């Protein structure tokens with residue numbers, strides 16, 4: 398769950414509101430409650446929220462009108478509609494008018510949390526513009542000035558604003574999703590929705606209904622109508638991630654949608670016009686898939702008006718220093734090591750690695766290295782340890798504790814330190830409070846429970862060590 402996200406809950410039933418508020422706050426989310434539809438709309442229009450969760454039957458203004466008006470005013474703000482059985486049709490209408498999705502009461506909390514997670518993810522993808530070619534450290538930039546990356550930036554500049562289909566190819570972890578978001582943010586549709594679907598993550602049987610929707614009774618279990626993602630993305634952008642994993646029968650349907658610019662919900666007769674810009678991505682070799690008859694050529698030609706092939710990390714080792722310092726900044730802040738530094742030989746070593754997982758792998762290694770170095774300057778041993786696939790978590794903790802103690806004693810020998818005992822206890826203490834609060838997404842009550850201290854102690858320690866988790870969201 399994305400910590401620090403702010404949710405507006407519009408619900409007039411106090412009992413339900415209280416439970417939802419508690420559950421969401423436990424996830425580290427900040428929840429603001431409104432009990433009337435008109436006041437909810439007013440508040441959402443004035444203040445910034447990452448997500449709105451609303452009931453359908455509300456005093457002042459009903460949920461459907463609320464969705465319609467709010468979506469018009471703030472098309473990038475996701476809205477989840479909660480509905481009782483009697484008003485389900487209304488909730489479905491709401492998804493036509495821009496609601497992200499709906500839940501039928503009574504629902505299980507994990508289902509709500511899963512949906513909230515997805516909606517927040519989608520909200521983040523839309524609202525944080527990706528900066529191109531910049532190393533600013535807010536964690537939302539495409540970094541690298543190698544020639545290969547500069548060609549990519551030029552290509553983004555050339556095609557982003559045109560409503561043409563783009564196919565992004567590249568090995569795993571090369572930044573396909575990041576580039577897709579950059580294309581969206583630099584397009585004329587940046588103020589309209591960006592709807593991302595991972596075709597590999599959705600079971601084949603459900604993917605068609607996810608994309609195109611279905612009518613009630615279209616198949617067993619289709620208890621209600623569902624509005625598909627294409628219909629929801631009308632006037633916006635759809636990102637079909639891992640398109641190489643789509644089954645042939647879904648490919649046929651997708652091709653028809655792209656050719657005719659209309660959709661038909663599964664089991665439906667109505668033809669609905671959709672104007673959607675398509676960006677697709679895959680790590681697969683589509684030429685090979687076509688040879689094997691696993692991917693349709695006609696679909697390939699539709700999608701590949703522009704093809705962007707992302708370079709692997711080993712093709713551009715000159716970008717590794719920039720990427721490393723970008724991730725050091727990003728995770729240094731997050732893990733509580735504000736000024737991380739790395740020694741030149743360690744950095745050189747990183748540049749010689751094969752990086753089968755590309756930028757994502759480098760990102761993970763940098764994160765690990767930061768934890769191993771614990772605020773000290775990162776050296777070759779830290780990097781080797783982080784790269785070693787053999788080290789089990791336990792022994793690596795052991796190992797890094799040993800290294801930490803010997804570093805401290807070494808500093809003491811040189812006369813740079815005279816309180817080694819105190820220092821190590823403090824470091825260990827700081828580490829457990831820091832990790833716990835991060836893991837709990839800023840929820841102090843939860844973190845305190847895990848560490849085995851009172852909430853008061855937790856708060857005192859956070860202040861003492863200057864750890865700044867997401868704001869105290871446990872108050873309600």
Ligand SMILES: Nc1ncnc2c1ncn2[C@@H]1O[C@H](COP(=O)(O)OP(=O)(O)OP(=O)(O)O)[C@@H](O)[C@H]1O
Nearest residue numbers: 538539540568569570571572573574575680756757
């Ligand atoms: N050039 C880059 N600059 C900064 N961060 C990057 C860059 N390329 C990738 N990343 C980061 O690396 C991670 C993986 O990127 P992304 O998810 O876009 O890759 P992908 O190609 O979609 O991978 P997969 O095929 O596994 O889905 C993300 O955290 C992303 O932010």
Ligand SMILES: [Mg+2]
Nearest residue numbers: 570573574638
């Ligand atoms: Mg991806």
